[in-house]
Amino acid sequence: MNSSTIERPWLNSLLVIRHGRLLFERYFNGFGPDDLHPVYSVTK
Numbered sequence: 001m002n003s004s005t006i007e008r009p010w011l012n013s014l015l016v017i018r019h020g021r022l023l024f025e026r027y028f029n030g031f032g033p034d035d036l037h038p039v040y041s042v043t044k
Contacts, residue, residue: 012037 012031016024027033 009029011028012035013027013033014024015022015026025033027035031037
């Protein structure tokens with residue numbers, strides 16, 4: 001099994017931003033760009 005087929009139920013989205021530009025954006029497990037994600041203490 002390669003890394004692109006491994007299940008990650010805890011991963012809802014992956015965004016890569018560099019120098020203020022969005023380089024990569026992908027959503028998983030039925031989530032999309034309009035879904036809210038709990039951030040808890042990430043923003044401290």
